[in-house]
Amino acid sequence: MKVKILGCYAATPRTITNPTSQVLEIKNHMFLIDCGEGTQVQLRKHKIKFSRINHIFISHLHGDHFYGLIGLISTFMLLNRVNDLHVYGPKGIKELILLQLRASGSYTGYNLYFHELTAKESETIYEDEKVIVKTIPLQHRIYTNGFLFQEKNQQRKLNIEAVERHNIETCYFQKIKYGGDITLEDGTVVSNAELTFDPEPEKTYAFCSDTVYNENIIPLIEGVDVLYHETTFLDSEEHLAEKTMHTTAKQAATIALKANVKKLLMGHYSTRYASIEHFKTEGQTIFPNILLADDGKEFNF
Amino acid sequence: MKVKILGCYAATPRTITNPTSQVLEIKNHMFLIDCGEGTQVQLRKHKIKFSRINHIFISHLHGDHFYGLIGLISTFMLLNRVNDLHVYGPKGIKELILLQLRASGSYTGYNLYFHELTAKESETIYEDEKVIVKTIPLQHRIYTNGFLFQEKNQQRKLNIEAVERHNIETCYFQKIKYGGDITLEDGTVVSNAELTFDPEPEKTYAFCSDTVYNENIIPLIEGVDVLYHETTFLDSEEHLAEKTMHTTAKQAATIALKANVKKLLMGHYSTRYASIEHFKTEGQTIFPNILLADDGKEFNF
Numbered sequence: 001m002k003v004k005i006l007g008c009y010a011a012t013p014r015t016i017t018n019p020t021s022q023v024l025e026i027k028n029h030m031f032l033i034d035c036g037e038g039t040q041v042q043l044r045k046h047k048i049k050f051s052r053i054n055h056i057f058i059s060h061l062h063g064d065h066f067y068g069l070i071g072l073i074s075t076f077m078l079l080n081r082v083n084d085l086h087v088y089g090p091k092g093i094k095e096l097i098l099l100q101l102r103a104s105g106s107y108t109g110y111n112l113y114f115h116e117l118t119a120k121e122s123e124t125i126y127e128d129e130k131v132i133v134k135t136i137p138l139q140h141r142i143y144t145n146g147f148l149f150q151e152k153n154q155q156r157k158l159n160i161e162a163v164e165r166h167n168i169e170t171c172y173f174q175k176i177k178y179g180g181d182i183t184l185e186d187g188t189v190v191s192n193a194e195l196t197f198d199p200e201p202e203k204t205y206a207f208c209s210d211t212v213y214n215e216n217i218i219p220l221i222e223g224v225d226v227l228y229h230e231t232t233f234l235d236s237e238e239h240l241a242e243k244t245m246h247t248t249a250k251q252a253a254t255i256a257l258k259a260n261v262k263k264l265l266m267g268h269y270s271t272r273y274a275s276i277e278h279f280k281t282e283g284q285t286i287f288p289n290i291l292l293a294d295d296g297k298e299f300n301f
Numbered sequence: 302m303k304v305k306i307l308g309c310y311a312a313t314p315r316t317i318t319n320p321t322s323q324v325l326e327i328k329n330h331m332f333l334i335d336c337g338e339g340t341q342v343q344l345r346k347h348k349i350k351f352s353r354i355n356h357i358f359i360s361h362l363h364g365d366h367f368y369g370l371i372g373l374i375s376t377f378m379l380l381n382r383v384n385d386l387h388v389y390g391p392k393g394i395k396e397l398i399l400l401q402l403r404a405s406g407s408y409t410g411y412n413l414y415f416h417e418l419t420a421k422e423s424e425t426i427y428e429d430e431k432v433i434v435k436t437i438p439l440q441h442r443i444y445t446n447g448f449l450f451q452e453k454n455q456q457r458k459l460n461i462e463a464v465e466r467h468n469i470e471t472c473y474f475q476k477i478k479y480g481g482d483i484t485l486e487d488g489t490v491v492s493n494a495e496l497t498f499d500p501e502p503e504k505t506y507a508f509c510s511d512t513v514y515n516e517n518i519i520p521l522i523e524g525v526d527v528l529y530h531e532t533t534f535l536d537s538e539e540h541l542a543e544k545t546m547h548t549t550a551k552q553a554a555t556i557a558l559k560a561n562v563k564k565l566l567m568g569h570y571s572t573r574y575a576s577i578e579h580f581k582t583e584g585q586t587i588f589p590n591i592l593l594a595d596d597g598k599e600f601n602f
Contacts, residue, residue: 012375013372014342014345015342037339037369038339038342040338041314041315041316044315061401061405062407063372067368067371068338070368071314071338074364074368078312078313079313090404100364100368104362104367104443105442105443142404142405142406
């Protein structure tokens with residue numbers, strides 16, 4: 001599981017900071033999460049193949065999470081994309097994009113599917129045999145969702161030595177990988193425990209931006225491997241966090257602690273601060289395992 | 302009169318090229334012409350004060366001329382702008398912008414005025430005591446206007462030596478600047494020609510992008526000081542120019558020649574070419590006085 005940060009600063013794009021966008025590489029998927037202005041240029045800069053992006057998740061319709069989407073969709077069109085593109089985001093996103101395409105007399109040569117979200121409870125919005133994606137309802141000034149990406153129950157790993165010792169034919173391998181016991185021709189039952197090893201644990205990534213401090217999300221992100229949680233402000237600006245419905249570094253660390261997550265990845269920094277190191281310092285007074293996102297940084301988990 | 306090129310490449314923003322946007326500084330105005338994605342970052346990069354931009358002219362609603370507008374308007378809002386902002390562009394632009402502001406639960410604290418254009422003939426869209434702006438109807442795949450910026454008739458320059466010699470009081474200076482003769486107390490008439498010098502000639506700047514080769518614009522741009530005319534393609538891609546309703550370097554040079562303009566400023570280059578120098582070389586086989594726009598370049602006229 002790999003996360004590439006394309007942008008992780010709040011409010012407005014600047015010469016050296018980019019608004020929110022990140023690419024989550026998980027089980028051969030490249031999921032694009034949020035798409036602030038300039039995201040397509042960031043994708044080019046970091047040499048991420050446009051054709052590998054088939055699913056885009058938009059947390060909410062504030063510009064710093066969304067204004068780059070129409071440009072990316074248009075560029076896909078100009079580059080003669082053929083793959084389907086799925087966009088998941090708040091109700092209204094379809095009209096906003098289609099109206100702009102219509103105004104420019106354009107239509108996409110590829111299929112563009114919108115999955116508009118309105119639910120206030122967590123729901124599954126994408127699922128295949130390897131990954132499941134659920135929403136994490138957040139509390140912000142407008143309707144906002146975080147997203148929980150979970151690798152799905154994996155098949156158990158064959159113990160080749162044991163399988164060969166019992167002369168088990170390959171046609172039974174799928175059954176074994178899915179946890180089945182095997183009855184040999186002489187009637188002996190060989191337990192699955194003898195024939196397999198445990199699979200690698202499934203990894204989980206939770207993206208939570210933008211949101212006020214909100215303990216309601218804790219059951220949804222309990223024990224995740226990585227929690228990306230916005231930290232727009234430091235403690236000294238807690239009043240602003242409350243007013244603008246954002247989170248401080250300490251508040252995000254408190255959520256990480258209470259949800260017993262393995263790692264906290266901070267981001268969505270206000271550009272008022274000279275250094276982002278303070279976010280880590282303040283957060284670590286509460287929760288030790290903190291990583292700082294920064295534009296262009298890549299994290300392997 | 303000064304033109305700062307923020308971006309002058311066609312189609313999609315890239316790491317080293319930007320879509321169309323330029324700032325025309327004329328008679329103390331800073332007019333922003335077109336606003337492709339990333340324009341606000343280009344403005345910051347070139348240290349152009351946001352507060353000096355009060356008029357934005359949008360040629361047409363293709364993304365590479367327009368997708369940066371919503372971000373710029375939002376950033377003005379976040380920076381607590383107070384000055385009025387006037388946007389001139391094709392009908393539909395108001396709905397597109399307001400729908401996006403509404404979706405983000407935002408409203409501008411400053412007055413935002415849209416001047417929607419529908420006319421197929423040239424019309425005056427802005428005028429004050431110093432400058433007049435007219436549309437130049439262009440032919441492209443969707444409704445498109447170029448813009449003609451003209452300095453207005455200036456006052457004549459006082460010949461201080463002559464004015465003092467005749468002991469003319471300052472209360473008559475305005476009359477003299479506006480071309481009036483003066484009758485002295487002894488009845489002698491002093492002609493304006495004796496009291497003044499000719500003013501600097503009024504400068505004119507014509508912006509024509511995007512358009513197919515179109516001789517109908519010639520009467521509108523006759524003799525301008527600077528014609529910015531799109532040159533998306535070289536001669537070898539003339540078939541593409543026709544198909545996509547763009548212009549080649551030679552075609553733009555032909556328009557410049559026939560309209561008897563003083564200088565031709567080329568831009569809106571397709572990114573398929575390794576060097577933009579070829580545009581100049583091809584154009585100069587027809588019209589000599591050619592300048593090449595490039596991102597970040599500034600021209601003083």
